[in-house]
Amino acid sequence: MATTGEVHLTTGGQRSLAVLVIDPASFQQVATALGHGRCADQLCRSNWLPIEPSRYQRLRRHLLQLFALSELSPPLRGDGLEHVHRQMALQADLQADLLPLLVETLAAACDAGPQLRRAPARIEVVKRAQDWMVRHPDRNTSLDGICQELRASRRTLIQGFQDHLGMGPMAFRKLQRLHMVRQALLAADPQRTTITAVAARFGLLSGGHFARDYRLLFGERPGFTLAAPAKTRPQSRRMLTTVQPREPA
Structure with missing residues (x-):
């Protein structure tokens, strides 16, 4: 995401907003391994990306599955060995499945030409x-x-x-x-x-x-x-x- 300028978001009606925060180093590591090393640099110069509908739907389905699993699983709070194991398992799932899917989706969008869109006058x-x-x-x-x-x-x-x-x-x-x-x-x-x-x-x-x-x-x-x-x-x-x-x- 661009570090200058503004990002504006409008949602219609009642919506739940989920924010996924990914460590830049982890993103760069996966992107490089998949042959999209320049993708992270391009993302830092853009505040929006035109994601292809089919790729968006795949990413959306995967996120919904993760959200559903998180609701069924015990809360990721507390301490002790069990808590650590749950955190490690979730992190492994994100690293193995979601992050590569996200990188591929964003890389395809970067190839389509990221832009820094100006807000309406x-x-x-x-x-x-x-x-x-x-x-x-x-x-x-x-x-x-x-x-x-x-x-x-x-x-x-x-x-x-x-x-x-x-x-x-x-x-x-x-x-x-x-x-x-x-x-x-x-x-x-x-x-x-x-x-x-x-x-x-x-x-x-x-x-x-x-x-x-x-x-x-x-x-x-x-x-x-x-x-x-x-x-x-x-x-x-x-x-x-x-x-x-x-x-x-």
Whole structure:
């Protein structure tokens, strides 16, 4: 993977993401043994590879089999000789089967021409909009006003947010503000803080609409979040502040 630039990932709907980390030295050793010694160098200059569908399916099936076996096997935790043997057996399976398959798949993709793909142009506008919203949470600026601040057209901003986040800029702004309010309530002293003051700090001035939107998003009233003891307060998910562009067609 390229060490400079950015890598963006978009998944549709609910997905489980598995990350496979391979030691570069082990990868290079297997690649060299299979006659693909230059593959690792090419991978370091690319942030994506066009994998052939048939090779992708073989690799996917093998990974699914490994995941299924790991769920049936005892957890790889603990200590003692049995734990060491399980780790060694798994490592041997990866070294003997998965790693050569992965090398062959990536080597074929390298031969097809790895590229450092640039993100779509609209993503930069979306990032600037997100940054502006973070710096000015209390300003009730209209969509046209935000466009003027960013020197971007209304169409570009709306289409950019729809493409990369699946919602319009004003819907994202409301969502972002609600997350900011939640973070503030979780960190606040219930004896010295009012919900109205916190909401107003982030530009949410309509008490009725704010309470309804907060309850719909987090499943509880803002007063519960503020009043809950620190040990029993629910963990708040950090607001996503970067965007993942869909791959251009």
